[in-house]
Every structure is written in structure tokens, then in C-alpha cells.
Amino acid sequence: MTERKRAGRRPGEFELIERYFAPLSGPGAFGLKDDAALLKVRPGRAIVVTQDAIAAGIHFFADDPPASIAAKALRVNLSDLAAKGATPVSFSLALGLPPDWQVKWLTEFARQLASDCRKYAVALTGGDTFLAPAGPVISVTAFGEIAANRYRSRLGAKPGDRLFVTGTIGDAALGLRVRRGVPEYSKLRGAKRLLKAYRYPEPPVEFAPLIGEFASAAMDISDGFVGDLGKLAAASRVDFTVAAADVPLSKAVREALPIAGALEAALTGGDDYQFLITVPSRKCAAFTSAVAGAGLAASELATAVAGAGRAIILAAQGRAMRFGQLSHEHF
């Protein structure tokens, strides 16, 4: 074995695909030996497609664990699919590596991706590896399967529909503060759990079939609860009035509430990857019992009313809260 090999020789593109990514490929991907993939669709079904990219210094820290970068790159996309009612099936990966990329980094990145392929039952269809001068940039395009009439956009909420939110809100936003080393957050007992929520989003993909069956509209919360609820309201042209006290918070987030600005951060920070779901009132009983039956959690927050398309959040005193920034702005 030469010195060079012992130091971890970097593979070329062909070897890199063969070694790290071909094992993740599925049907129609030709073992990643071809230039494209063939997605077959069962009769009566359609494909749902979404594409979200993440870049070092913007969506993650360049020195974050490679596993967390892999998890985030894939899961933010599976989140979008499931929130539309689609069952995730496969994904394509464009991976831009910095010129000084390390084999160890890639090994950990690929290992997490393999683990997520099993966890979410998805396979790689193909993609591209390239040099990206400013550190990793990862563009995943994800594909889901759906009965075409079960797709749920953010445009379909009607007055009278009930608003639900899955899981808990704000864990990742406060986890980002832990990651940044903000002292008040770093010394919380739940700090590790918050950090993990930021690094490893856990979109509740099990909701996909329930969304397809019961929802009038749905979307995932990626840019913050308040802002994304406002987007749903605007797209459907309905208003929602939500009591902040009703928004489900984890034990770790509740522990943080005495910190000035923590509630606002939890409600407006991004990276929740939970779902907003509206359900026509006549289907609510069936929906909530299906949710319980599947061992999932969703909290009812409001009833949509005809309006200008606004989300109003009420503080404990019943007054509308004001936020400096409603949600994460990409630009």
C-alpha cells in the first residue's frame, strides 16, 4: 500500500459514484451507470416532484457533521412530498463538493444517505457530482407517488375548514441558537435535543396518506410557523386566528420560554418540517381518529374564515402578536 493510498486517496467521479452512490440506487436507475433514470408510474398514479437545495453558510454550517447535512438535504424534500399527500419513492442528487473535499466527509455523508434510504424507503435515481468553489452545495430533487386526485396544494383551504399542525414547533429554531453558541440556549437541559432537531429534521411522512384522504390543503413548515401559515392563508384566501398558547411545544422549547424572545423565535424560526393541514369540518372526526389510530400527533389550532389571507397569532392577553420577521427570508 502506497503512502498516498494510506492517506486516503480521493476517488475520481466514476469511482465515487460506483463506491458511494450506486449502492443506493433503485429500479430504473441502471445502477447509476447511465445518464438518466426511468420512472415508471402505475396506472391511475402520478408523480409528485419537488426540489430544494441547501448550501454551506446558508442552510447549514460548513463544519456541520456530514451526516446531518445529508439528512437535511434529503429530508427537507421528503417533507415537501409527504405534505402534499405523496408517498416518497426516489430522489436525484446533485452534489457539489469543495475543491478540498475529504474522503472521510463523503463516507459519512453517503452512510447517512444510505441509512435514510432505508428509513424512508426511497432509492437514488441518479444525479451529478461537481466541484463547488464555496463548500458543499446539495440539490436534491425528490419524487413521490400519488393517486392524481389526492394531491393537496396550499391553495385549497375553505372557510370553515379546521387547521391542524403536526408534532411540535420551534425545536429547530432554538436548536440553531444552540448551534450558534448563544449561552442562554446552550445551557438548557434540553439543548442537545434542540440541536438534534435542527440538524436532523424528522418530517412526519406517515401523514402522507391521511393528507391525501382528508385534507383540503397542506404544506410543510420550512421557513417558520407564522410565516408559512400566512402563506397558506394567502394562497387559499382565508384567515386563521391562532392562540399562541395552543401551538404545540416540546418540553425542551417550553423550558426555553423564560428566555426573552424565545417564543417569537420558536414561532417564526425555520426548519420545523412539521405539516400544516386543513380539514373540512365534516371530515374532522374521521381525520383525528385516523391520526390517533396511526399513533401520530396533530393539534387543532383554528378554523379558517373568509378573509384577506392572513395568519393572526394571539398572545395570552388576546392581543395579536407582532413579529419583527414573520419567517426565514431566503434573500
Add this chain to the structure above:
Amino acid sequence: MTERKRAGRRPGEFELIERYFAPLSGPGAFGLKDDAALLKVRPGRAIVVTQDAIAAGIHFFADDPPASIAAKALRVNLSDLAAKGATPVSFSLALGLPPDWQVKWLTEFARQLASDCRKYAVALTGGDTFLAPAGPVISVTAFGEIAANRYRSRLGAKPGDRLFVTGTIGDAALGLRVRRGVPEYSKLRGAKRLLKAYRYPEPPVEFAPLIGEFASAAMDISDGFVGDLGKLAAASRVDFTVAAADVPLSKAVREALPIAGALEAALTGGDDYQFLITVPSRKCAAFTSAVAGAGLAASELATAVAGAGRAIILAAQGRAMRFGQLSHEHF
């Protein structure tokens, strides 16, 4: 009108999508107002998907005309689809802009994309805009439609099949030298045409149905003729022996041949976006007459023989040419 507006206020993400990209959206894209798109597939058809990203400083120069960056980002993907036999239908766009991005840049980028949508009859399904610290990085995922049994991989060439190549080879590789300001190339009479071939690839997408009907294997040439022919040979486990003199060259490339290394550059440089197509010999007459009937050009170069999977290029004296680098290496 405020000073700020007059100076060209930069739109936020929502406004940016609404103004520049929503007009390019097609069926199932919900006017880019939703988080995903719905791709419907006709019975008996499948979707072909491919994803190629391009980054400033790697695949293009940061100060290239934004229109050429847009054209390249989209067309390199349409090239992959058509080379598999698929008819391009739509695409998803992840657009990473540098922090100092300009409205003028984006306007020209989007205008070219709109023009290409018309030229190639494709529509935008969605995507993502984000900040990319080191200048534009663009990840396109493109979707084509195909009868499932018409997909042509690079694995299907058999001994006895004839090898064809579309169009001409090397224009873009020499155009890159013009772009770099290499004097011998810059003063060629055809310099402008070579530069244009580098900046605005013209994949012969009209070949898609002919590939589906007649080919045993096909792929586009993106990383250089010699290297990509070697990949086709290796994937299909056949050998090809091609006389360099038979490789079709444009007038502009022929003018450059007296320059030392020009032929090697033309044969091994990237960015051709022409197609390698193998056709079983019994279908050759029908293929060539269909090509002529469609007003297209393809040159017959070789016959596949059983072998180790190599491409051998013969110089005028009948000796195998040796190349420093067979094709563009991504890493």
C-alpha cells in the same frame, strides 16, 4: 418613485418567483405557488429524469452572459433526455445566486430561459432559489416522456451494431479556448461561431424519436468525444475503432486544425452535446433514411466488435492516437 426603486430594488424570493419564473410554469405546477408539482403520465408512458448542475468557475465563467448560463443549465439536461430517446417535457430549477446578485442579471437569465422554454417546448415545474456564496450555481432536473420500452441506455450496444455521431465534434472545446483568449484560436475567422457553440449548446433533440425507434444504445457527448465513446464502449462491453478523419468537423474546427493540439482538443474537449448512437445493422438503412427524412445529420463511424470495452481512435497513418486526457474530468 424612490431612489431605491430607481436603482433597481431587488425583489424578495416570492416576488422573484412570481415575476421571473411563474410565467414559465406549465400544467401541474400550480403557477409555482405550491411546494411541489404533479407530473401526470399517459398510460403506457414513463418519465425519464436527469439532473446536471453547473457552477461558476467550473462549468462557466462568472462573468459569462447570463443568457448563456441559462441556456447551458437547461440544454445540458435536455441533451441527456433526448439522447435516451425521451421527449423533453418539463424541468425543475434550483437557482443559487451570489449575495450581490443583480436584477439585470436575473432578468437576462430568465428571458433566455423563457426563450428556451418555447424553443424546446418545455415548462418549469418548480424548484428553489437560494443564496450561493461563490456565485451562481444552477441545478436543473429535467423530465421527459417516453414509451417505457423505448428508453435507450449506454449499456445496449452489441457486436455488429453501427456507431453514429450527430452533428459536428469539437466546436465547443475550441470555443472554450477562444473564451480563454488563447491567441491562435481567437484570431480564427470562425472564432465567433466556436465561442457560440461553447456558450449555447444545441443538442439535436429532434433525434429523440429516432433513438427510441432504431438505437440499441445512445448517450450524449458532454465530457468529450473520445472519453464518452470509451464510456459507451465500457458500459456495453464492446470495442469501437474510429478513424479520426471520419469524425465530422465543422468548417470552423477544420480551420483550426493547423494549430498544434487542435485536433486532440476537439476530440477530447467537452461540451459537444451531440449524440453517440448505435444501431443494429439490420436497422441501419431505415435509420439513415429517417435521419435524412427529418433533415438531420448523423455520420457513421464504426462497427462495434466484441472486446474489452475500449474506444480506439486511429490517426491518418492508421496508428492508434494517444491522448493526455481522454475527456473532461469532474474532479
